[in-house]
Amino acid sequence: MGGTQEFTSTYGRxxxxxxxxxxxxxxxxxxxxDGLGESLRLIPLFALVVLLVWALFWNPAVExxxxxIVVRNVLATVRVPWPAYRGFTVKYSLVVHTTGADVTAWAAPRSSGTAQRMRRRRPDPGPLGPGRHNANADRIADAIVERQTALKDAGYLKDAEAAVAAGIGPQRRWHWLTIAGVVVLTAASIALF
Known part of the structure; x- marks a missing residue:
């Protein structure tokens, strides 16, 4: 069908x-x-700040x-197979509804009113192709609708309910390495002060 579309924040990068x-x-x-010793004592604190900024702004994405549909948030990644997808809403950010719990996409904030007006003034560029795109809830919602429609039209989702009945559902994977890094760097920063 089509290639993977990844939506991330350019601003976050x-x-x-x-x-x-x-x-x-x-x-x-x-x-x-102040000398090399003082600088070495600050490494865990500065590393913690950079890790937190990375976790909050660089890492989150929607694919x-x-x-x-893969929603990579700050603490966990949720994989939503198409049979388990039930729709979305756009509030302050994109919320993906599934057969399990709803998933809010940290990387997909709603566009501001100014950004929406600016987009309306520009000609419609048409559907987005594969690759990395700047994230906002409306753009990701459009990509989800386009992909789901294409998959339905091609007949790939005709047995979706049977797949859900067989146990296909969203899967959550916690970012234990990031969580452990924050805990270790916080402890090291406190210990060195």
Whole structure:
């Protein structure tokens, strides 16, 4: 059918890069002004800040593919196979309704009124192709509708209810490595102060 569409925040990537560069500059400044020992004590704190900015702004994404919708949030990733998908709503962000619990997409905030008006002034670029795209709830909702319609028209979702009855459903995977990193860096930052 079609390639995978990944929706992420361009702003989040710039913000994470800026946080990392700022942390390095701050460490070098402290090393020059107060000595290498003081700079080394600050490494866990600055690493914690960069990790948190990465987890909050770079890592979250929504992927739409022929097999599933993947919602990667701050603490967990939820995989929603198409048979388990039940719809969406756009409130403050995109909420994907499933046969299990609803999933709110951290990476898909609703567009501001100004952004929506600006988009209406531009000509419609048509459907998005595969690859990475800037995330907003409306754009992702359109991609989900287009992909689900294409899959239904091709006959791939005709046995969806049977698949759900057989146990197909959303799967949640916690980001234990990120959680552990935050805990360890927090403990190290407290211990070194």
């Amino acid at each position: 710039w913000l994470t890069g800026a946080a990392a560069v700022t942390a390095v500059i701050a460490l070098v400044s402290v090393a020059i002004g 739409v593919s022929d097999g599933e």
